[in-house]
Amino acid sequence: SAAVYGxxxxxxxxxxxxxxxxxxxxxxxxxxxxxxxxxxxxGAELTNRALDQAWSFGAETSVLxxxxxxxxxxxxRILECANGSRITSRTIVLAMGANYQxxxxxxxxxxxxxxxxxxxGITEAQAMVGQHVFVAGGGNSAxxxxxxxxxxxxxxxxxxxxxxxxASMSDYLxxxxxxxxxxxxxxxxxxxxxxxxxxxxxxxxCEIGSETPxxxxxxxxxxxxGAQPRTDWLPESIRCDPRGFILTxxxxxxxDAGGTGLPAAxxxxxxxxxxxxxxFAAGDVRHGSVKRVAAAxxxxxxxxxxxxxxxxxxx
Numbered sequence: 001s002a003a004v005y006g007x008x009x010x011x012x013x014x015x016x017x018x019x020x021x022x023x024x025x026x027x028x029x030x031x032x033x034x035x036x037x038x039x040x041x042x043g044a045e046l047t048n049r050a051l052d053q054a055w056s057f058g059a060e061t062s063v064l065x066x067x068x069x070x071x072x073x074x075x076x077r078i079l080e081c082a083n084g085s086r087i088t089s090r091t092i093v094l095a096m097g098a099n100y101q102x103x104x105x106x107x108x109x110x111x112x113x114x115x116x117x118x119x120x121g122i123t124e125a126q127a128m129v130g131q132h133v134f135v136a137g138g139g140n141s142a143x144x145x146x147x148x149x150x151x152x153x154x155x156x157x158x159x160x161x162x163x164x165x166x167a168s169m170s171d172y173l174x175x176x177x178x179x180x181x182x183x184x185x186x187x188x189x190x191x192x193x194x195x196x197x198x199x200x201x202x203x204x205x206c207e208i209g210s211e212t213p214x215x216x217x218x219x220x221x222x223x224x225x226g227a228q229p230r231t232d233w234l235p236e237s238i239r240c241d242p243r244g245f246i247l248t249x250x251x252x253x254x255x256d257a258g259g260t261g262l263p264a265a266x267x268x269x270x271x272x273x274x275x276x277x278x279x280f281a282a283g284d285v286r287h288g289s290v291k292r293v294a295a296a297x298x299x300x301x302x303x304x305x306x307x308x309x310x311x312x313x314x315x
Contacts, residue, residue, distance in 0.1 A: 001048065001282075001296065001297040001299070001300025001301055002093045002095060002282060002300035002301070002303050002304055003015045003054040003061075003300075004050065004053050004054045004057060004059070004300070004305040005058040005300060005301045006059070006093075006169060006304045006307065007054060007057035007058050007059035007154050008057040009304065009308070011304070011307070012058075012256075013054075013057075013058070013059040013060065014059065014060040014061070014062060014087065014089075014283055015054065015059060015060070015062070015064050016061075016062045016065050016067060016079070016087065017061075017062070017064075017065070018063075018064065018066040018067070018178055019063070019064070020042070020063055021047060021051055021061065021063060022043065022046075022047030022051075022066075023095075023097040023103055023284070024097055024098075024100075024119065024167045024284065025043045025046060025047060025116075025293045025296070026043045026046075026047040031043055031108060032124075033125060033180045033294075034046065034293055034294055035294060037202060039209075046235065046293075051314075057149045060140050063186070065081055065082075065083070065232060066073065066081065066082040066083075067079050067080065067081055067082070068080050068081065068082045068233055069128035069233060069235070070092070070233075070234060070238075070276075070279070071235065072129070072236055072237075072276070073206075075090060075278070075314055076088050076089070076090065076106070077089050077090065077091065077092050077276075077278050077279060079092065087172070090278060090311060091278045091279070091280065091301070091310055091311065092278070092279045092280070093280045093281070093282055093303045093304075093307070094170075094231075094234075094238075094246060094274070094279065094280065094281040094282070094285055095281070095282045095283045095285060095300065096229065096230035096231065096285045096294075097229070097230060097283055097284040097285055098227040098228060098229040098230065098245075098284045099121060099227065099228050099229075099230065100223065100224075100226075100227050100287060101225045101226040101227065101228065102118070102223075102242060103136070103191060103223060103225075105191065105192070105193060105194060107194050107195060107196075108157075108191070108193075108194040108221070109194055110201075111194070111196050111199065114196070114198060114199045114200065115196060115199045115200025115201075115218075115220045115221065116194070116200055116218065116221050116223070117220065117221070117222050117223065118222075118223050118224075119145075119222065119223075119224065119291075124222075125148055125149050125152045126152055126154075127152075128149055128152045128153040128219065128220060129152050129154075130153075130154050131151070131153050131154055131155075131219035131220065132153065132154060132155045132156075132157070132217065132218065132224070133149055133153045133155075133156055133157075133218070133219055133220040133221070133222065134156075134157050134158075134203060134218050134220070134221045135149065135156060135157070135158045135159065135221075135222045135224065136159045136191060136221060136222070136223045136224065136225055137158075137159075137160070137223065137224035137225045137226075138158070138160035138162050138165055138167075138168045138169060139168050139169060139224065139226070140160065140168075140169055140170055141224045142158065142160075142169075142222075142224040142225075143158075143169050143170075143173035143176070143177060144173065145169055145176070145222050145224055146158050146177060146180075146183050147173070147176050147180060147183070149222065150180050150183050150305065152205050153182070153219075154182065155182050155184075156182060156184075157183075157184050157185075157186060158177070158183065158184070158186065159183045159186055159189050159190070159191060160185060160186065160187050160188070160189065161188065161189070161190055161201075161208065162187065162188070163187055163188055164187065165177065165185060165187075184242070186205070188207055188208040188209070189205055189206070189207055189208065190205070190206055190208060191203055191204070191221075192204050192205065192206045192213055193213075194218070194221065195215075197255050200218055200219065200220060200221060201217065201218070202215050202216060202217050202218055203215070203216055203218045210239075217279060227284075228243075228244065229243070229244045229245050229246070229284070229285045230285065231244045231245070231246060231285060232244070235276070237275060237276045238274045238275055238276050238279060239252065239275040240287070241287045245285060245286060245287040245288075245289075246274055246281040246285055247274070247275065247287050248269065248271075248272045248274055248280070248281050248286055248287065249269055249270070249271050249272055249273060250269075251287055251288060252269050252274075253277055267313075269278060269304050270306040270309050270310060271302060271305070272286070272299060272302055272303045272306050273306055273310070277310070278310055280303045280306055280307065281303075282296065282299035282302070282303040283296040283299055283300070284296065286299070293297065
């Protein structure tokens with residue numbers, strides 16, 4: 001999105017990705033709630049259309065290129081590539097996204113997108129009508145997913161490793177789950193395996209402390225056991241929250257230089273600007289992001305508006 005808006009507005013633009021372009025959105029089998037697609041669109045098709053659109057405006061792309069560092073030289077922002085090369089620009093938009101923590105179970109990993117989903121299932125929920133689905137996780141994201149899925153699925157079972165929801169979930173969600181008849185919670189339970197030919201058919205569960213696994217039928221599994229943003233390579237001058245998500249705009253405060261002992265910033269940060277002037281963040285990697293495709297697309301466009309403002313300040 002940032003590349004489309006940047007290139008279409010006359011900025012020389014390059015997209016660098018260490019994998020393939022599209023991120024989490026590109027792995028979704030069907031996005032049903034994206035504006036303008038009433039019958040839905042696959043993540044792969046949406047990504048390919050976006051890529052073609054960026055190319056049509058003159059944006060460049062470089063995939064399978066890892067970035068190892070970011071530094072500054074005056075008004076220049078320099079990306080250090082893992083192969084020793086570097087890319088110099090006046091502005092950078094960070095949109096690395098976040099990796100959902102994986103279960104690490106090979107049978108289930110082979111069914112990702114075919115009944116096994118990492119994330120809240122917003123785009124998959126309507127397909128769960130009449131089904132028994134499972135949600136792995138005990139935090140707020142898992143609770144919100146369970147409540148949402150319960151509007152469509154016949155039954156929702158939450159699988160929680162801990163002994164209580166209250167330890168990791170907001171009280172209002174705990175109460176909402178307790179008052180929803182078609183949600184039940186299995187505490188101190190972990191997933192040890194799963195099966196399915198072309199689609200998930202069953203899960204193997206085991207109560208923590210027990211050596212007796214139980215196999216249960218399952219139409220879908222939504223895994224929300226945490227997410228890790230891809231920010232470990234960023235310099236200390238870019239401030240992140242305790243979980244590693246990038247702080248931007250008003251979340252930084254008017255004189256925040258990242259809490260690293262650097263001099264106070266000469267001005268308040270622009271919208272979506274990080275604690276390092278000229279560097280912006282959009283999408284799932286940003287603290288407080290909505291974790292929705294439409295929101296990420298919007299933030300890409302907003303980031304470019306701020307890029308123009310920043311370039312204007314340089315001039």
